Amino acid sequence: MSPGQSRAQMALWSIMAAPLILSVDLRTISDWAKAIILNKNLIAINQDPLGNMGLRILQLNNHVEVWRKELTNNRIAFVALYPEPYGTPIHLKLNLTTLGLDQHHNYNIFETFTGQFEGLFHSTDSYNFTINPSGDVHAFYVEPSTSFNY
Numbered sequence: 001m002s003p004g005q006s007r008a009q010m011a012l013w014s015i016m017a018a019p020l021i022l023s024v025d026l027r028t029i030s031d032w033a034k035a036i037i038l039n040k041n042l043i044a045i046n047q048d049p050l051g052n053m054g055l056r057i058l059q060l061n062n063h064v065e066v067w068r069k070e071l072t073n074n075r076i077a078f079v080a081l082y083p084e085p086y087g088t089p090i091h092l093k094l095n096l097t098t099l100g101l102d103q104h105h106n107y108n109i110f111e112t113f114t115g116q117f118e119g120l121f122h123s124t125d126s127y128n129f130t131i132n133p134s135g136d137v138h139a140f141y142v143e144p145s146t147s148f149n150y
Contacts, residue, residue, distance in 0.1 A: 008079075063084050
């Protein structure tokens with residue numbers, strides 16, 4: 001599998017709360033594959049104490065699927081999957097209310113693979129990101145914020 005497909009597989013396993021069982025010798029795999037498999041954010045999403053399974057909440061017209069999983073401490077994980085085998089990167093703009101993020105006024109958004117803080121967003125804002133085709137994903141998680149951006 002390509003790095004993007006490997007990222008997608010691990011992100012979807014995490015969202016689905018699937019058992020993380022591997023049949024690979026971790027001593028012999030590539031560094032990029034090991035980084036995906038051992039990603040602490042993805043493992044935490046997978047093993048969140050609530051034990052919820054993620055659900056597909058959107059199927060966008062360009063075939064991108066958006067999955068959502070409720071986590072402890074009012075956090076929510078998302079995975080946007082672009083499963084088409086061909087094409088060019090797609091730039092998406094999703095309103096937070098479309099993602100069901102309307103219970104709090106402000107949210108902190110983090111990219112899941114790196115843990116990078118993407119910003120503070122108001123519930124009426126849109127979140128913009130780019131996703132590659134061929135089974136790649138954009139994974140992110142949100143937490144309520146007590147900060148104000150207005």
